[in-house]
Amino acid sequence: MSLCWLDGTIVPGEEARVSVFDHGLLYGDGVFEGIRFYQRQPFRLQAHLQRLQQSARAIKLTLPYTLGELATAIHDLIQAYAQPDGYLRLVITRGKGTLGVNPNSCRRATTFIIADSLTAVEPRVRQRGASLIIAATRRLSPDGLDPRVKSLNYLNHVLARIEANHAKADEAILLNAQGHVSEGTTDNVFIVRDGSLLTPPVTDGALDGVTRSVIMALAKAQGIASAETTLSAYDLYTADECFLTGTAMELIPVREIDGRELSACPGPVFQLLQAAFMNRIQDEVRYAVLERAAS
């Protein structure tokens, strides 16, 4: 059963209520983070909180809590949650205001954190690999909304996902206005070419993913060359390997893109990085458990 921390009070998720006048709901005016926890320890909490702070700053939204207070709220919620492993959705909206887009009518931001289990990725997709389509829907241009802002505006990602559903594919990749690969609907994309790991730069519309950074650091530690570089649909179709990364999905290998089967799925670089990623989580969780016990 889900639980929700809503501005200081923990209630069952089903009972948490926000106003219909909240600008997060009316205008998508707000920011959020998705955070995993393992053995009651949030993974890479500081990176998520920092990204949240930057997103809020970029849209001129004053956080109603310090990052320390948010971290405490998260720890309290995780302790109260029934399962040791799960997923958190931390949302900060502009708050309750009047009808009208002007945020000046919102006196205080609304903050809620939902703890729940994840059902986003079917085990079949994890094992066999995902089928992707390149969506006709394009990523919003950075001069409309900077892709580094993790905002509540996901409509063009939703439209891309509808295209994937219609094509009976597991996920959609969005291109930017120039036709360069940006990202999936809730994930970053990587390819392997001639032993090197390549991923689109944030300037092409990729979110600066927390999992993406962990994977690039792990690749470096394993001696795998990696680079942020502009990619086209052709690069994806002809890759040796392709995989997706994100907090919710962790790492998922890609089997085919627009009907083009990739030669290796899961490929050797994916398998190496996935093992390294799982070890990394275990190590960080073990360390956090010891540190908490000592404090």
Ligand SMILES: Cc1ncc(COP(=O)(O)O)c(C=O)c1O
């Ligand atoms: C659009 C988008 N891209 C990429 C990601 C992956 O980011 P992270 O690894 O920080 O979860 C997400 C995750 O929420 C996302 O929504």
